[in-house]
Amino acid sequence: MTEHLPALQVVLPLFGALIAALVRRPVAAWLVTLVVSIASFAVAASLLREVLAVGVVSYRIGGWDPALGIEYRIDIVNALILLLVTAIATVIAPFARLSVASEIPEDKVAWFYAMYLLAMTGLLGIAITGDAFNAFVFLEVSSLSSYALIAMGRDRRALVAAYQYLIVGTIGAGFYVIGVGFIYMMTGTLNLALIAERIVDVETTRPVLAALAFIVVGISLKLALFPLHVWLPNAYAYAPSVATVFLAATATKVAVYLLARYVYSVFGASFVFADLPLSETLLAFSIAAIFGAATVAVFQSDVKRMFAYSSVAQIGYITLGLSLATVTGVTGGLVHLLNHALIKGAIFMGLGAIVFRARGVDFHDIAGIGHRMPLTTAAIVLAGLSLIGIPGTAGFVSKWYLVVAALELGWWWLAALIALSTLITVVYVGRVVEAAYFRAPSAADAGASEAPAEMLVPTLVLAAATVWFGIDTELTAGMAGLAAKTLIGGIR
């Protein structure tokens, strides 16, 4: 049984999606989602334990040799990503019932859960697979279901947002698969570990350079690297609350993982960063994201949209860490990947609870919300403080690693820029605090009261986690450090 855990990781949500679509009844579909999420989390946790014990877990689908068939290959890096995705899904599941029931028409609720579980299948698949083309298929599984999830938003602009994401996402996936095609032509294999072995002999050839370019740009579209982020703000802003929480916390993170896997494990850090100027390029775009997107965030009138722009900026910190190509830098990037997932999960959940009680999440709607929904608002503010990077919160840990990594390289200007960028975060988080606590509520919203416990508890759990992981960094920073060493060391 346990030797089939890697397959179960993907099969569970896949069949869960099928069952959710077949049962049709909202509560039954929700129960399926809950059970599948918890079971997937258990699978991911035991996979992580196994990886910590033996190093690399390899699983051959159908017993085929990796050179011919698909291999699932789990090391510490993707074990961590699997744990993150399933943990977030497990926290979302209890929250989802009321939120989905209030935002989605009753006859479509089961379809919503089916799409949600398919998106989860795709994300887990990308993370677990050791096959380049299989990753493309899972990328499309997760993307297509995300487009459908976003289109279920109440606002008609959700449709346009989903359409735009579909166009950009398909081009991104197309670029990725072109790159994989070039690699396949040059190495004759699609297995990532075998590619990593064989690419050394051909890495200066033009097809491999083209492959690297196509793959990096393709995945960057998916992970919303500035300036390829235009699809993200609208998609997050108009999607149903639960979809926003899940996608914001996991989808871009899995894409970041895929980029790290290609850059470090497949192409190899020495080739990508020493021989090619990818480090400088990625660094420049990351800094542009951190400052550009954060500045745009400050001027948004919709809180959800504001935090969506903030996500683009925060992804900048993650890619910044990856671009440094040192153990500390990559650790910082990966820690921020985990921490940012928790932070944005908490914030978007809190906003989902406000949408449930109040009319929307415009700055007018959240005026004075801190007095009527004190715990929900406290969770948002707590996560916001973590986003800023106040000492004692998770955000501080990630920024600390990034600053240390910059100083290790002697790049004090970069350390200064990271510290300076925090100020912009203070401004936009401050806007929420100001509106929530110091503004008089409009008459129409006076009736809103605290969110029901079902929604409140998951929100508080995630918000508490952002503080917990600011103090106890063994699970996040410790694991990320191991993962960074694995990535820098190349595939074994």
Added chain:
Amino acid sequence: MREILDLAGGFLAHYNQYITIFLMVSGLYIVIARGNMVKKLVGLSVFQTSVYLLYISAGKIIGGTAPIVDQRFTLYSHPLPHVLILTAIVVGVATLALGLALVVRINAAYGSIEEDEIFARDKDAK
């Protein structure tokens, strides 16, 4: 004259690659330049088709037959790219179907499928 012939020969020998590049770039151009949402999807499909061709070209062996196991044939095309592209075609069909479904819904919600008109209508509504 000789040089021109060599150049032409080199071009013709790789004509499939040039078709791939042409399809790829023209598909992307349609996606970027057109405001009509259905036309954009057509461009997207053209772009995806170029990817199919890229893979299939790599699997072709000159003089090879279809990959059928039979004693009469020793030289056959590499089957794996075909299988991969079969999957990619399915993905492409699903994408196109979902995209068109979204366009139908957008048309019902806005009464238009022109991007600029839709943006203008959202601005008016504010």
